[in-house]
Amino acid sequence: MIYGCSRDSDELTVAVVAPLSGENASSGVKAVEGARLAAESLAAREAMGGRKIRIVSRDERKANPASLLSDLVRRDRPVAVIGLSSSAVVSASGPLAREGIPALVIWGSAGKLDVKAPVLRLGPSNAALSERVSRWLVTARGLKRVAIAASSDEKGSDGAKAVSRAVSRLHGDVVASVSIDPDALDMTTVAQGLQSSGADALVIWAPPRAAARLCLAVRAIGWDVQIAGSDDLVDPEFRVLAGGSSDGVALALPDISPQRWLGPALRDWLGDYHRRFTVLPIADQRTLVTALPYSAITAYDAVNAVADAARRAGKKGDIRAELAKTKSFDGVLNDYRFVSREAFEVEDLRISRFYNFSLLSDVDEGADVAEQIAFYKVQVSGFFLSDEYLESEEGRELSERVLEDVLNDPDSVDFFKPYRHPLPAPGKI
Amino acid sequence: MDVAAQFLVAGIGLGSLYALFAYGVSLVWSVSRTLNFAHGEMVMAGVFASIVALSLGASPVSSILTAAGLSAVLGLCLYKGVYQPLSRRGSSPLVWVLGIVVFAALVRDVSSLVFETGTYPAPIAVGGDGLVSVGSVVFRAAYVWVFLISAGAAAAMEWTIARTSFGRAVRATAASRETAELMGIHTEKVTALVFVAAAVLGTLAGILIAPLTFVSVSFGWVLTMKGFTAAVLGGLGRGKGALVGGLLLGVFEQLLTLGEFAASDGASHLFAAGYRDAAIFLLLILVLVWRPSGLVPALGTDTRGTKR
Numbered sequence: 001m002i003y004g005c006s007r008d009s010d011e012l013t014v015a016v017v018a019p020l021s022g023e024n025a026s027s028g029v030k031a032v033e034g035a036r037l038a039a040e041s042l043a044a045r046e047a048m049g050g051r052k053i054r055i056v057s058r059d060e061r062k063a064n065p066a067s068l069l070s071d072l073v074r075r076d077r078p079v080a081v082i083g084l085s086s087s088a089v090v091s092a093s094g095p096l097a098r099e100g101i102p103a104l105v106i107w108g109s110a111g112k113l114d115v116k117a118p119v120l121r122l123g124p125s126n127a128a129l130s131e132r133v134s135r136w137l138v139t140a141r142g143l144k145r146v147a148i149a150a151s152s153d154e155k156g157s158d159g160a161k162a163v164s165r166a167v168s169r170l171h172g173d174v175v176a177s178v179s180i181d182p183d184a185l186d187m188t189t190v191a192q193g194l195q196s197s198g199a200d201a202l203v204i205w206a207p208p209r210a211a212a213r214l215c216l217a218v219r220a221i222g223w224d225v226q227i228a229g230s231d232d233l234v235d236p237e238f239r240v241l242a243g244g245s246s247d248g249v250a251l252a253l254p255d256i257s258p259q260r261w262l263g264p265a266l267r268d269w270l271g272d273y274h275r276r277f278t279v280l281p282i283a284d285q286r287t288l289v290t291a292l293p294y295s296a297i298t299a300y301d302a303v304n305a306v307a308d309a310a311r312r313a314g315k316k317g318d319i320r321a322e323l324a325k326t327k328s329f330d331g332v333l334n335d336y337r338f339v340s341r342e343a344f345e346v347e348d349l350r351i352s353r354f355y356n357f358s359l360l361s362d363v364d365e366g367a368d369v370a371e372q373i374a375f376y377k378v379q380v381s382g383f384f385l386s387d388e389y390l391e392s393e394e395g396r397e398l399s400e401r402v403l404e405d406v407l408n409d410p411d412s413v414d415f416f417k418p419y420r421h422p423l424p425a426p427g428k429i
Numbered sequence: 430m431d432v433a434a435q436f437l438v439a440g441i442g443l444g445s446l447y448a449l450f451a452y453g454v455s456l457v458w459s460v461s462r463t464l465n466f467a468h469g470e471m472v473m474a475g476v477f478a479s480i481v482a483l484s485l486g487a488s489p490v491s492s493i494l495t496a497a498g499l500s501a502v503l504g505l506c507l508y509k510g511v512y513q514p515l516s517r518r519g520s521s522p523l524v525w526v527l528g529i530v531v532f533a534a535l536v537r538d539v540s541s542l543v544f545e546t547g548t549y550p551a552p553i554a555v556g557g558d559g560l561v562s563v564g565s566v567v568f569r570a571a572y573v574w575v576f577l578i579s580a581g582a583a584a585a586m587e588w589t590i591a592r593t594s595f596g597r598a599v600r601a602t603a604a605s606r607e608t609a610e611l612m613g614i615h616t617e618k619v620t621a622l623v624f625v626a627a628a629v630l631g632t633l634a635g636i637l638i639a640p641l642t643f644v645s646v647s648f649g650w651v652l653t654m655k656g657f658t659a660a661v662l663g664g665l666g667r668g669k670g671a672l673v674g675g676l677l678l679g680v681f682e683q684l685l686t687l688g689e690f691a692a693s694d695g696a697s698h699l700f701a702a703g704y705r706d707a708a709i710f711l712l713l714i715l716v717l718v719w720r721p722s723g724l725v726p727a728l729g730t731d732t733r734g735t736k737r
Contacts, residue, residue, distance in 0.1 A: 020546065021546060021647070022647065025546035026546065026547075026548070029545075029546055176690060178686075178689055178690065179689075181705060181706075183651045184682075185443060185446065185638050185641060185642050185651070185655075186439065186442075186443060186569065186638075186641045186642065188439060188568070188569055188641075189435060189436050189439045189683055189686060189687075190686060192432060192435050192436075192567070193432060193436075193686065193687070193689075193690040194690075196431075196432045196690070197690070209548045209643055209645075212643070213642065213643065220560060221560065221567060237547075237548065240550075241548060241550055241643055243550075
């Protein structure tokens with residue numbers, strides 16, 4: 001029996017093993033959504049020659065990694081497993097390695113990837129991210145005294161060590177390093193303690209909601225410090241929770257070409273995703289913030305990489321072997337290269353910062369801010385307004401006016417306030 | 430020194446909050462001899478109700494009343510649906526606890542259906558999220574409210590239990606249900622009221638802290654654990670005990686964080702967050718070994734928890 005194919009149909013099973021509860025649930029849930037969207041899209045386009053992809057998911061918080069993966073392999077016999085950083089896929093890939101099932105890691109990963117397991121890494125590693133962030137803080141900005149606050153999970157502690165090593169190597173000083181307790185009800189004293197260390201930069205390596213709470217506490221005590229963080233912060237949950245406190249927070253992200261970033265493929269994908277999955281929670285919390293579901297896009301690309309390998313293998317071929325041999329894949333978000341265990345070199349990462357209502361890559365040389373603002377137009381029009389409304393005269397005028405305001409005087413538009421008037425109430429498109 | 434004072438003040442503020450959760454745990458224990466594992470889940474549901482009410486345009490007072498109303502209903506459901514039927518059948522305390530755990534899971538799962546895995550910032554209902562400066566010590570304004578309400582609740586609880594007919598009924602029920610019933614006390618009504626009061630008190634505490642943290646479905650479990658730890662440290666069934674236990678827990682937690690800053694050489698984490706929890710539970714074990722009935726003994730018992 002071929003792995004991942006059920007006896008009575010041509011279904012290929014792809015598993016997503018991610019945190020679906022707890023601190024990192026937001027990224028994990030989005031990864032599952034992205035994978036499902038890919039499977040639905042492939043089925044709608046009949047792109048698999050009569051075969052279908054079935055997505056199964058496991059909450060990695062519900063069982064220990066080794067037994068979770070063993071159970072997954074036994075029950076569902078997946079052709080590939082998609083995992084997030086610090087996930088079971090990374091920390092206990094043994095069961096996958098034994099069966100030769102490829103793992104696709106879609107986020108900055110902390111652990112040492114099992115050399116026996118075929119692993120395709122779609123996101124930058126923790127080491128590359130921390131090196132890039134540290135280099136920017138210490139060398140480019142001249143902020144030598146760095147404080148670190150990290151979660152105590154694998155990714156957080158690994159990130160804290162990596163930042164600490166990088167800062168020291170660049171002749172900076174790590175003046176404080178603390179772990180963040182996600183269950184702590186108040187982070188004010190942690191912020192005060194970090195402030196008292198005399199740091200002029202703060203690196204936060206933690207899941208979105210813990211990072212958001214610390215950002216709020218830092219700004220609440222009036223500490224005007226440059227904050228930088230891990231790629232976790234690109235999750236929209238961070239911005240929604242941290243609000244204005246997230247302004248200026250810098251993070252390293254893969255350098256995506258403007259053509260891809262602003263192109264129709266990503267724009268259409270965002271429209272599809274938000275039509276299918278976006279449920280904005282409570283009226284008062286609705287804000288116009290960047291909603292780039294990074295883990296969802298990457299999971300979407302990962303499933304398409306599996307489908308691509310399945311097409312190459314044909315009906316009788318070994319999909320797992322074909323996938324493990326993959327050297328590159330042209331996805332929606334990126335043109336992925338799997339030439340080494342590092343998906344991105346440090347030089348491939350660009351420093352971006354949250355600004356007003358979006359993510360601006362304007363601190364590195366060569367960044368075209370005007371092009372990025374054009375992308376915001378896609379977001380403003382695509383995420384919060386219905387197609388019918390946008391096609392109306394009023395919708396077009398409104399969209400243009402919002403963009404004009406932003407372009408002329410970005411500070412005049414407070415996008416962190418609930419947007420009621422003149423925009424219609426946000427909701428499903 | 431300033432930093433140490435800030436940590437101490439924050440410890441007292443957080444400790445007062447823990448005390449408010451501990452009151453609920455203690456009250457329910459005193460009349461039912463049951464650990465209410467659903468306490469935090471009822472608080473979580475109440476806080477979500479207040480957020481939804483505020484987002485729908487309700488005034489802060491209305492949102493608090495909505496939250497209190499929902500938690501009161503849940504407290505009554507827990508009593509009528511779980512505790513009362515099981516106690517009437519003479520089920521063992523283990524079965525009661527299992528029933529309460531199932532009730533907690535039910536509240537959590539229903540909340541998950543509505544709010545999924547999302548995390549929600551709570552609008553400010555009471556107290557504000559600003560800062561108060563006393564000299565060089567800066568702390569959250571909400572802590573002033575929390576401390577005043579907590580101290581007031583402790584005093585009110587002590588006074589109610591000691592001086593009112595309802596308090597006498599609670600004490601009589603706590604001492605012996607059978608004897609209390611023979612004396613004409615409607616123990617079931619007293620117990621039901623205590624379940625409701627505990628849920629409402631916890632929800633008020635939850636609303637106070639919610640603006641400083643975020644609210645998610647897992648919010649309830651954290652509160653349950655803090656409330657239990659504080660109640661057991663201070664002594665189950667006593668208002669003063671809940672206050673002492675809460676303050677001790679809050680200050681101890683902050684001292685651990687302060688210790689991490691003081692001892693950190695900057696190069697590495699001295700304590701992972703998990704070790705802080707380990708240290709707290711070690712403290713709990715030490716207190717239980719030294720004083721099994723908690724730091725504040727009940728009337729009529731010596732410090733080792735045995736009746737005189």
